[in-house]
Amino acid sequence: ETGVTQSPTHLIKTRGQQVTLRCSSQSGHNTVSWYQQALGQGPQFIFQYYREEENGRGNFPPRFSGLQFPNYSSELNVNALELDDSALYLCASSSQGTVNTEAFFGQGTRLTVV
Amino acid sequence: AQSVTQLGSHVSVSEGALVLLRCNYSSSVPPYLFWYVQYPNQGLQLLLKYTTGATLVKGINGFEAEFKKSETSFHLTKPSAHMSDAAEYFCAVRTNSGYSTLTFGKGTMLLVSP
Numbered sequence: 001e002t003g004v005t006q007s008p009t010h011l012i013k014t015r016g017q018q019v020t021l022r023c024s025s026q027s028g029h030n031t032v033s034w035y036q037q038a039l040g041q042g043p044q045f046i047f048q049y050y051r052e053e054e055n056g057r058g059n060f061p062p063r064f065s066g067l068q069f070p071n072y073s074s075e076l077n078v079n080a081l082e083l084d085d086s087a088l089y090l091c092a093s094s095s096q097g098t099v100n101t102e103a104f105f106g107q108g109t110r111l112t113v114v
Numbered sequence: 115a116q117s118v119t120q121l122g123s124h125v126s127v128s129e130g131a132l133v134l135l136r137c138n139y140s141s142s143v144p145p146y147l148f149w150y151v152q153y154p155n156q157g158l159q160l161l162l163k164y165t166t167g168a169t170l171v172k173g174i175n176g177f178e179a180e181f182k183k184s185e186t187s188f189h190l191t192k193p194s195a196h197m198s199d200a201a202e203y204f205c206a207v208r209t210n211s212g213y214s215t216l217t218f219g220k221g222t223m224l225l226v227s228p
Binding site: 033042043044058094 | 118150155156157158159160163204206214215216217218219220221
């Protein structure tokens with residue numbers, strides 16, 4: 001079991017609403033990445049935070065936004081939810097700047113948009 | 115840009131049989147390659163990784179994979195399947211363009227029958 005924790009584990013929202021997902025990174029890790037895993041698909045990179053700033057982003061619209069806090073925990077915010085946003089959202093923590101850096105994943109948050 | 119192709123969305127084996135899950139990658143730079151396993155309603159667990167050095171890498175639960183640059187492959191094998199190996203397996207390549215993140219394949223579901 002990794003030291004990465006995500007909350008909540010499950011969430012049901014209505015189309016058009018906003019949602020916030022949370023992630024606590026593993027001790028000693030300074031980087032958090034967020035992934036979206038739709039049913040039957042591999043995880044897709046949303047964005048990455050390092051030292052409280054977004055330093056990389058995948059092909060996701062601006063209504064997907066995030067934050068990283070001084071303790072390296074992170075939030076993913078999604079505005080104007082759409083049905084296609086229904087997915088498992090995974091958080092991964094790692095240590096930027098080290099060779100052979102490895103990402104440790106949390107258990108994920110299952111978001112259902114109805 | 116990096117990409118990963120996993121051949122076969124489903125692979126079925128009998129308990130005790132050889133497991134072979136295929137992964138081919140595309141990368142413009144020497145790749146870092148990973149295999150992750152995902153059990154139902156769980157996050158991703160790292161099985162093994164290739165960074166540099168020995169091309170045959172051993173992981174947890176008896177799995178191993180061989181990096182073959184000439185074939186751009188990183189196939190996952192296990193000599194003898196166990197019922198507990200039934201899960202979804204993801205191959206991933208790490209990008210290194212300014213920030214490090216993972217590009218995943220679509221996954222292969224391993225089914226193990228008694």
